Every structure is written in C-alpha cells, then in structure tokens.
Amino acid sequence: MTPVPGRFSIELPDWVNQVPGPGPYDSDEAKISLAIELSRRNIEHGEGGPFGAVLFDDADRIVAIGVNQVLPQSSSTAHAEMVAFMLAQQAAGRPRLNDDGRRYTLATSSQPCCQCYGACVWAGIDTLLIGARSEDVMALTPFDEGPLPADWRGELERRGISVRSDIARDEACSVLAEYGRRNPPRY
Amino acid sequence: MTPVPGRFSIELPDWVNQVPGPGPYDSDEAKISLAIELSRRNIEHGEGGPFGAVLFDDADRIVAIGVNQVLPQSSSTAHAEMVAFMLAQQAAGRPRLNDDGRRYTLATSSQPCCQCYGACVWAGIDTLLIGARSEDVMALTPFDEGPLPADWRGELERRGISVRSDIARDEACSVLAEYGRRNPPRY
Numbered sequence: 001m002t003p004v005p006g007r008f009s010i011e012l013p014d015w016v017n018q019v020p021g022p023g024p025y026d027s028d029e030a031k032i033s034l035a036i037e038l039s040r041r042n043i044e045h046g047e048g049g050p051f052g053a054v055l056f057d058d059a060d061r062i063v064a065i066g067v068n069q070v071l072p073q074s075s076s077t078a079h080a081e082m083v084a085f086m087l088a089q090q091a092a093g094r095p096r097l098n099d100d101g102r103r104y105t106l107a108t109s110s111q112p113c114c115q116c117y118g119a120c121v122w123a124g125i126d127t128l129l130i131g132a133r134s135e136d137v138m139a140l141t142p143f144d145e146g147p148l149p150a151d152w153r154g155e156l157e158r159r160g161i162s163v164r165s166d167i168a169r170d171e172a173c174s175v176l177a178e179y180g181r182r183n184p185p186r187y
Numbered sequence: 188m189t190p191v192p193g194r195f196s197i198e199l200p201d202w203v204n205q206v207p208g209p210g211p212y213d214s215d216e217a218k219i220s221l222a223i224e225l226s227r228r229n230i231e232h233g234e235g236g237p238f239g240a241v242l243f244d245d246a247d248r249i250v251a252i253g254v255n256q257v258l259p260q261s262s263s264t265a266h267a268e269m270v271a272f273m274l275a276q277q278a279a280g281r282p283r284l285n286d287d288g289r290r291y292t293l294a295t296s297s298q299p300c301c302q303c304y305g306a307c308v309w310a311g312i313d314t315l316l317i318g319a320r321s322e323d324v325m326a327l328t329p330f331d332e333g334p335l336p337a338d339w340r341g342e343l344e345r346r347g348i349s350v351r352s353d354i355a356r357d358e359a360c361s362v363l364a365e366y367g368r369r370n371p372p373r374y
Binding site: 003004005006007008009010011012014016017062063064065070071073074075076077078082083085086087088089090091092093094095096113114115116117118119121122123124146147148149150152155 | 190
C-alpha cells in the first residue's frame with residue numbers, strides 16, 4: 001500500500017507578532033479588543049476568515065494567538081480558536097493547559113462554531129470571552145456556525161468554564177461586516 | 188514582546204502503515220474493522236486513547252488514517268478523527284475534502300466526541316460510520332464525550348452527511364474494555 005499521509009503542520013503568519021501592543025491586557029475588554037484586531041488584520045492580509053483568538057494566563061500574559069488559517073493551511077481544523085489551542089498546548093508540552101495549576105482565558109472575536117465549541121471543552125481553559133454572537137456571524141458573513149447544544153453556555157459552565165459574551169460586540173461586528181462587503185467565497 | 192508560539196505539527200507513528208491489509212474495504216463492516224484494529228494497535232503501542240479513524244474515498248481507497256495522539260503530540264485537538272482530517276486535507280491541498288466532486292467516508296471506532304462531531308460538519312465528508320456508542324466509551328473508559336446537540340444525528344443528515352452506527356459495536360467495545368482494564372489516566 002502507498003503510505004498514508006503522515007505529517008500535518010501549521011505555521012502562524014509572522015505579522016501576528018506585530019499586532020499585540022504593550023498592554024496591559026488586564027480587562028475582558030482589552031483581551032477581546034486584541035482578538036478583534038487580529039481578526040481585522042487577518043482579512044487585511046487576505047488570510048481568510050475574519051476570526052481571531054488569544055489565550056491568556058492568569059497573569060494576563062499572552063500564551064498563544066490564533067487566526068483563521070483554513071485556506072492558507074488547507075485545513076478545516078485551522079479555525080482561530082483551534083490554532084491558538086494547538087500552538088499553546090504543544091509549546092507548553094501538555095494537552096490540557098490548566099493542568100499546570102494556572103487559570104487560562106480564551107478571548108475570541110466571535111462565538112465559537114460547533115468544532116471550536118467542542119475543542120474548548122478539552123483544551124484546559126477556565127474562562128471564555130466572546131465578542132460577536134453566532135447570529136452576527138451568520139447575518140454578516142457567508143459562514144455557518146454549525147449545530148450546538150441548546151444550552152451551549154450552561155454545558156460549559158457545568159464543566160468549570162465561565163462564559164462572558166457580547167464584549168465589544170459592535171467592534172467585532174464591524175470586522176465581520178467589512179469581510180462580508182468583500183463578497184468572499186463561502187467555505 | 189516575546190514571539191508567540193508559531194508552529195504546530197503532528198506526526199503519525201510509522202506503525203500505522205503496517206495495519207491495513209490488502210482489502211478490499213468495500214463494505215461498511217470492513218471499513219470499521221480497520222478503524223477498530225487501529226484503535227487496538229494504538230493502545231498496544233502505548234500511544235494513548237483507544238480510538239482509530241480512517242477516511243476512504245468513493246473507490247474504497249484509504250485516503251488518511253488517524254489514531255488518538257493527544258498525549259504524544261501534546262494536543263487536545265489530536266483525536267483520531269481530527270488527525271485523519273488534518274492529514275487528508277493538507278495532503279489533498281484543500282480544506283473541504285469533497286470539493287473535488289468525489290464522496291468521502293469517515294469510519295471511526297467510536298462515536299465522535301463534541302470536538303470531532305463539530306469537525307465532521309466542516310471536513311467535507313458524505314458518510315459517517317461509527318463502531319461503539321458514546322455510552323460505551325463512557326461506560327468502559329475514563330473518557331467523557333462532551334456535550335452534543337440533542338439530535339446530533341439529524342443535524343448531520345440535514346447537512347448531507349449520512350450516519351450509520353453500531354457497526355461491529357461488540358468488537359469496538361472489546362478494545363474500549365481492554366483499555367479500561369489497564370486503569371489508564373483520565374485526560
């Protein structure tokens with residue numbers, strides 16, 4: 001038999017490191033604003049979907065950044081939140097971030113889709129901060145968010161992940177709307 | 188700022204290529220039996236969870252193989268189904284497998300968890316074949332399957348993905364039970 005594909009890799013674009021400012025990222029609003037700024041830069045760089053995500057530790061330090069890389073990396077798994085989890089966990093050398101006893105926050109520019117929602121359950125985060133709503137994504141862009149549990153928020157809370165949403169929602173929506181105006185492909 | 192982590196990669200263990208036989212994999216049962224055999228070998232090799240998944244094209248050819256690699260690759264994203272999607276899509280150069288007009292089948296030894304369930308929605312598959320049930324995984328191993336939509340099967344069917352389950356369920360359960368007997372860590 002021909003060998004099956006044996007290797008997968010994701011490279012974060014270099015420009016991502018230019019985006020964070022000096023901080024401090026000590027409020028939910030500051031964390032989400034960075035995720036939204038990443039989503040904006042991602043469309044400006046033509047990398048694909050208008051989505052950004054940032055992982056912070058409990059000292060408000062940036063642990064990892066993800067931006068949507070589905071098209072450039074040829075992977076439906078390369079959503080912003082997933083990319084942040086992949087990069088953070090492998091750099092830390094553990095598959096569950098908060099197994100080190102610290103507390104981790106994921107700030108994401110839009111509500112996680114069905115795939116990223118499920119990934120949040122296993123990633124070892126304690127807090128999920130959300131900018132735009134799922135309904136905003138579906139109204140302003142060609143993206144579907146997929147099927148979620150009816151009580152998606154309660155399911156996370158019951159697993160120890162606190163959720164806060166509608167943070168800088170208008171700012172997040174402005175990037176989604178800008179992306180929608182570019183008449184992008186649906187993928 | 189210190190640069191954020193910029194690279195993630197997954198390597199499929201070499202032994203995986205020894206597992207498929209000459210086939211043919213022209214029935215649902217043959218496809219699932221290969222996924223189950225991979226799940227068995229994965230625990231024999233001490234790679235982690237008892238889960239295997241295989242992607243087939245519509246000529247019953249193996250497109251990619253995934254096994255649970257959460258611990259060796261330090262990633263909560265490295266579930267068997269996800270690994271198969273990552274490897275297949277990047278090798279094909281497109282994030283949605285069936286965008287080439289062919290039809291793809293994912294055979295997985297156990298019902299996908301919440302993360303892999305969501306991933307199935309975006310991966311570009313047409314058929315999902317399942318061995319053990321979610322309740323089997325939770326009864327026989329330390330693994331949780333996470334929150335799913337109440338009508339998880341209907342949500343896939345409405346998106347054009349046909350689902351067949353309970354294929355070689357006893358055989359799949361025997362591997363889950365063997366794993367559970369080893370008193371593995373919960374992660």
